[in-house]
Amino acid sequence: MTLEELRKQIDVLDRQLVDLLNERARAAQMVGQLKAATSLPVYEPNREKIVYENIRAANQGPLPDIELTHIYERIIDVMRALQRNELASQRNNAQAAAASEPGLAAGASPPETGKG
Amino acid sequence: MTLEELRKQIDVLDRQLVDLLNERARAAQMVGQLKAATSLPVYEPNREKIVYENIRAANQGPLPDIELTHIYERIIDVMRALQRNELASQRNNAQAAAASEPGLAAGASPPETGKG
Numbered sequence: 001m002t003l004e005e006l007r008k009q010i011d012v013l014d015r016q017l018v019d020l021l022n023e024r025a026r027a028a029q030m031v032g033q034l035k036a037a038t039s040l041p042v043y044e045p046n047r048e049k050i051v052y053e054n055i056r057a058a059n060q061g062p063l064p065d066i067e068l069t070h071i072y073e074r075i076i077d078v079m080r081a082l083q084r085n086e087l088a089s090q091r092n093n094a095q096a097a098a099a100s101e102p103g104l105a106a107g108a109s110p111p112e113t114g115k116g
Numbered sequence: 117m118t119l120e121e122l123r124k125q126i127d128v129l130d131r132q133l134v135d136l137l138n139e140r141a142r143a144a145q146m147v148g149q150l151k152a153a154t155s156l157p158v159y160e161p162n163r164e165k166i167v168y169e170n171i172r173a174a175n176q177g178p179l180p181d182i183e184l185t186h187i188y189e190r191i192i193d194v195m196r197a198l199q200r201n202e203l204a205s206q207r208n209n210a211q212a213a214a215a216s217e218p219g220l221a222a223g224a225s226p227p228e229t230g231k232g
Binding site: 002009014017019020022024025026027028029038047050051054059063068073077078081 | 117118119122123125126127129130131132133134135136137138139140141142143144145146147150151154163166167170171174175176177178179183184186187188189190191193194197198
């Protein structure tokens with residue numbers, strides 16, 4: 001395969017990666033909506049552990065586990081930021097609703113998270 | 117969809133992402149082999165620009181371009197490390213071969229890169 005062909009292949013793979021990352025982002029946003037709308041615990045430290053175990057178990061190389069983890073740390077950072085926005089948006093809506101019912105307005109906001 | 121279902125979906129997406137990242141890594145390794153084996157220029161600053169243009173053009177959200185770029189900076193870092201290893205390995209082989217032909221041993225090594 002020529003350099004040109006390899007790069008075309010990489011460009012195709014990158015577009016597939018972008019689609020998958022966006023699909024994952026949509027799911028993370030929906031998790032954020034659920035967390036904001038229900039009484040489920042918002043911060044679940046074991047979830048991140050499961051995400052890393054899952055990707056390492058799926059890893060058949062050539063990426064070493066440590067480099068794959070390195071990429072995933074960034075992916076999870078970004079998903080966390082996205083979910084934080086989702087929670088903040090839901091919380092603002094809830095506060096706007098509560099403002100018309102003063103008895104509910106004192107409820108504490110849940111802490112932010114974003115493990116998905 | 118329940119939280120449990122969303123997380124199962126995320127785990128499936130993550131395994132697909134791991135496979136795609138490894139496929140991209142294999143292509144980057146092959147680029148590294150080509151660069152080491154041929155007289156093609158090793159450092160091509162325009163290539164990284166093309167990679168970022170490609171992913172931004174493919175981005176349909178919900179990830180903002182800036183967050184997608186943030187993830188890709190890490191992916192490219194990791195691919196660069198992988199390609200650097202590939203080049204070093206090829207270079208060591210070439211040096212071992214050149215050691216038996218002293219006239220060739222003084223050739224400068226090409227600079228490292230990893231844009232794929």
